[in-house]
Amino acid sequence: MSPASPERRRQLALRRRLLAWYHGNRRDLPWRHSRDPYAIWISESMLQQTRVETVIPYYQRFLARFPDVQTLADAPLDDVLAEWTGLGYYSRARNLHAAARCLIERHGGEVPDDPEALRALPGVGRYTAGAVASIAFDRPEAVVDGNVTRVLARLYGLRENAKSPAMIRRLWELAGELARGPEPGALNQALMELGATLCTPRAPQCPRCPLRGRCVARRDGDPEALPVKTRRAARTPLAAVAGWIPRRGRVLAVKRPSAGLLGGLWDLPGGELVDGESPPQALQRCLLEGVGLRVDSLEPLGEVQQAFTHRDLTLQVFRCGSPQGRVRLRGFEAHRWLAPRSFLRLPQGRATRAALELATPGGAES
Numbered sequence: 354m355s356p357a358s359p360e361r362r363r364q365l366a367l368r369r370r371l372l373a374w375y376h377g378n379r380r381d382l383p384w385r386h387s388r389d390p391y392a393i394w395i396s397e398s399m400l401q402q403t404r405v406e407t408v409i410p411y412y413q414r415f416l417a418r419f420p421d422v423q424t425l426a427d428a429p430l431d432d433v434l435a436e437w438t439g440l441g442y443y444s445r446a447r448n449l450h451a452a453a454r455c456l457i458e459r460h461g462g463e464v465p466d467d468p469e470a471l472r473a474l475p476g477v478g479r480y481t482a483g484a485v486a487s488i489a490f491d492r493p494e495a496v497v498d499g500n501v502t503r504v505l506a507r508l509y510g511l512r513e514n515a516k517s518p519a520m521i522r523r524l525w526e527l528a529g530e531l532a533r534g535p536e537p538g539a540l541n542q543a544l545m546e547l548g549a550t551l552c553t554p555r556a557p558q559c560p561r562c563p564l565r566g567r568c569v570a571r572r573d574g575d576p577e578a579l580p581v582k583t584r585r586a587a588r589t590p591l592a593a594v595a596g597w598i599p600r601r602g603r604v605l606a607v608k609r610p611s612a613g614l615l616g617g618l619w620d621l622p623g624g625e626l627v628d629g630e631s632p633p634q635a636l637q638r639c640l641l642e643g644v645g646l647r648v649d650s651l652e653p654l655g656e657v658q659q660a661f662t663h664r665d666l667t668l669q670v671f672r673c674g675s676p677q678g679r680v681r682l683r684g685f686e687a688h689r690w691l692a693p694r695s696f697l698r699l700p701q702g703r704a705t706r707a708a709l710e711l712a713t714p715g716g717a718e719s
């Protein structure tokens with residue numbers, strides 16, 4: 354066997370430090386008690402764009418309700434979306450459901466260990482494939498997420514824009530070299546854990562870091578300057594209205610089309626304001642256009658705010674009196690007249706849930 358190059362020896366030393374630190378310091382998280390590839394896949398999907406503390410109860414409920422690929426594939430999509438309600442980025446839930454059905458068809462219900470086969474599943478990209486293959490199957494596959502990007506950019510002093518193709522390539526190369534060796538899954542988790550707990554965007558705790566002696570950004574005294582990012586465009590405001598339309602103790606619910614933001618979720622009917630409209634005018638127009646109903650009285654119930662990735666939503670909610678006409682849908686997939694508590698059991702976004710609470714303060718759960 355030829356001796357390792359100086360660069361490889363350096364990588365192996367970094368690996369040893371990272372693994373020792375991880376085994377002594379890792380947080381006790383529910384998915385770390387499992388080697389079940391299905392459970393690891395669910396956790397990795399949930400953790401994208403979402404904080405660990407938020408994910409934990411969703412992960413536990415989701416696995417209790419859908420404990421394996423078969424149960425998930427057999428479930429109606431509405432049930433899967435309902436378990437996801439409040440977690441956001443609902444395309445992840447739709448993709449998990451579609452991918453579970455693919456696993457039944459193509460892989461006999463087993464999660465494959467091959468990253469290429471994983472990447473052929475709906476919603477599984479390079480990151481998720483690498484995470485599942487390395488953590489569940491000990492395959493030497495890299496992962497690069499926001500935490501890994503930050504740690505590697507600082508460790509190696511990489512000063513290129515983190516979104517540039519050359520930098521992305523370099524990060525995957527470096528992560529791939531580090532993954533090579535014993536315990537690739539633990540190594541990947543160590544990098545992510547370090548980024549989440551010590552090598553944080555602000556005020557990294559370098560004196561406690563296992564890589565401090567080899568870290569270029571620490572040596573240069575400016576770890577917070579890395580990774581170099583383009584400024585995110587400011588979120589634009591989005592003004593919208595929603596109507597609570599009661600009829601004989603029930604309320605009108607509409608289902609959004611399955612593609613797009615909040616796709617497949619249930620909502621109160623309404624829509625966006627266009628220039629010059631007052632909120633009541635906008636709601637009367639949206640109800641006529643979207644569900645074919647005329648309403649003559651509108652009582653303001655309050656306002657809901659929600660920040661999306663690119664938009665800041667302000668939703669004004671009204672109770673609508675005396676709807677006239679028959680429901681004719683345009684831009685929605687389905688409608689139902691529901692008791693408020695039944696509405697709450699359907700999959701819905703956070704803003705819709707807040708709007709329901711405004712309409713039935715303390716009563717919608719009853």
Ligand code: SF4
Pocket residue numbers: 504507508551552553557558559562563564565566568569570571576
């Ligand atoms: S020494 Fe500091 S900047 Fe470097 S990897 Fe560790 S925490 Fe991050």
